[in-house]
Amino acid sequence: MxxxxxxxxxxxxxxxxxxxxxxxxxxxxxxxxxxxxxxxxxxxxxxxxxxxxxxxxxxxxxxxxxxxxxxxxxxxxxxxxxxxxxxxxxxxxxxxxxxxxxxxxxxxxxxxxxxxxxxxxxxxxxxxxxxMTHKHRLEAAMRDTNGALEREVGERTADLRFALEQKTALLHEVDHRVKNNLQVISSLMLLKARRTPPGEARDALQAMAERIGALSTAHRMLYSEGDAARFDVSAFADDLIADLAAAHEACAARVETEVEPLALPAAMAAPLALMLHELAGNAFRHAFPGGRAGRVRVSARRDGAGMELVVEDDGIGLSAGVPNPTGFGRMLVEMVVRQLRGTIAWSEAAPGTRAAIRVPLPAEAAP
CATH class of the missing domain: 3.30.450.20 (PAS domain)
Structure with missing residues (x-):
């Protein structure tokens, strides 16, 4: 040449x-x-x-x-x-x-x-x-969508805050209706995903439907709590991880949870559900290829004025995974951690992957 x-x-x-x-x-x-x-x-x-x-x-x-x-x-x-x-x-x-x-x-x-x-x-x-044009367009679309959702949620929350604080029964009803609506939205997105040809669009719809399902689970748990303003993170994590494990029953990994009883504000339920869904769900999907056995462990404990949440597995690890330049899960986790004013550390667990999150807790959070 x-x-x-x-x-x-x-x-x-x-x-x-x-x-x-x-x-x-x-x-x-x-x-x-x-x-x-x-x-x-x-x-x-x-x-x-x-x-x-x-x-x-x-x-x-x-x-x-x-x-x-x-x-x-x-x-x-x-x-x-x-x-x-x-x-x-x-x-x-x-x-x-x-x-x-x-x-x-x-x-x-x-x-x-x-x-x-x-x-x-x-x-x-x-x-x-x-x-990389398509990747940037997807990222921009996601940012726009997230921004619109955040603005809408913020506006609705601002309108309802005073009434919800005064009427616990109304808060339970709102949680129940939100749960139902999110379930409907998740079902519609799953239906659309099944009718979409295999590829990035189908994967994105499937992933978003699962995330909305996690939010629906969070609202279901809040609705069942006796105290509308707080929830028990131990029972919350056990139920959410059990739902995730059932959704990934093809994965041979066993699940372990070690979460201290701790009453957290209801406002932390949705962010916590998203973090646990992304981290544990990613482990179920990618850490154990070929049906290999393993372990996914979730732990949480009070650490001074904050809470330490750790999700780890003994799978193939970060370095052995297939890079996904259009992936959204890790970015979502880090965004939610920043929203909670926390920090996150990713590391190889030798073997496996470990994500350690620390978030500050408000003074009213009780053991």
């Missing part, structure tokens, strides 16, 4: 530069090579996937710097960090808003690595890239 760099390259017998170049050219991953030894570090090679991603021809790219893909909304801070990494000869990874030849913007996920000779001198910079 014309223009493909050949210096300081070693191949096994029969594996020539031409074979190597042909393999890169046939790759569906957009790839580009620049030469920092030339003025302005120009592009010296790009494969067909890169041309398809950008809309440019080779004659329009070769000899030009990659800034040709930049535009008015390209983040300058990220560009500065990229230039600094190139100047220092180190690898760099980012997602950058670029523009195709026709002016269409797209999110470009790229990894940039230096290519050195035997003496360590940099010959080229090689970058593998990916169109």
């Amino acid at each position: 014309t223009g493909f760099p050949t210096e300081a390259t070693a191949f096994p017998p029969g594996f020539t530069v031409d074979v190597f170049a042909a393999a890169f050219e046939a790759s569906p991953t957009p790839m580009v090579v620049t030469d920092p030894r030339r003025d302005d570090n120009p592009i010296v090679w790009a494969n067909g996937a890169f041309l398809g991603l950008t809309g440019y021809g080779r004659d329009e790219l070769y000899g030009h710097n990659c800034r040709r893909l930049q535009g008015p909304a390209t983040d300058r801070a990220t560009l500065a960090a990229l230039r600094e990494a190139i100047a220092q000869g180190r690898a760099f990874e980012c997602e950058l808003l670029n523009y195709r030849k026709d002016g269409t913007p797209f999110w470009n996920g790229m990894t940039v690595n230096p290519v050195r000779d035997a003496d360590g001198a940099i010959l080229y910079f090689f970058s593998a890239q990916a169109d």
Whole structure:
């Protein structure tokens, strides 16, 4: 392939530069090579996937710097960090808003690595890239949806707060109706998911239906509590984890709970339900592939002025899992933890995964 760099390259017998170049050219991953030894570090090679991603021809790219893909909304801070990494000869990874030849913007996920000779001198910079536009659109849609839901919940809560505090019976009735409505919404989303072709949209509908189901469970438990303002976190966690285990009965993992009796404000029920659903549910779904046996453990205890909640498993662990760039569960957990003014620490449990959450408790929380 014309223009493909050949210096300081070693191949096994029969594996020539031409074979190597042909393999890169046939790759569906957009790839580009620049030469920092030339003025302005120009592009010296790009494969067909890169041309398809950008809309440019080779004659329009070769000899030009990659800034040709930049535009008015390209983040300058990220560009500065990229230039600094190139100047220092180190690898760099980012997602950058670029523009195709026709002016269409797209999110470009790229990894940039230096290519050195035997003496360590940099010959080229090689970058593998990916169109991340769909991921960003999904994230933006989720943020908009969450923002609208949060605003609606906030408005309704503000309207009802005074009356609910004065009338415990009304609060029970509201919990009962919310539970029923959430169950209806969850059922509708599950029905839509079943009628949606397999893929990201179906998975997203299924996941959201399950989350709404967890919220429905939280309201069911609040409705059954004698004290409308508080709930027992021990019984709450036992019931929620039992529901999760029943929903994932195909998983061979056993469930252990060790939760201290602690009366928490009713306002913490929904966030706690979401956290337990995401963390324990993720363990059931992903920690034990192939029907392997294992353990999922949930514990909670008072820790000074706060509560420590730990969800851990002895499954395959974070490093062995399949990366999911469009995943929403971990972001949701971290968002809920921030909402509760808490902290979360993810770690390998050797074996397995451990998530340790600490949230402050209001003064009225009682053992």
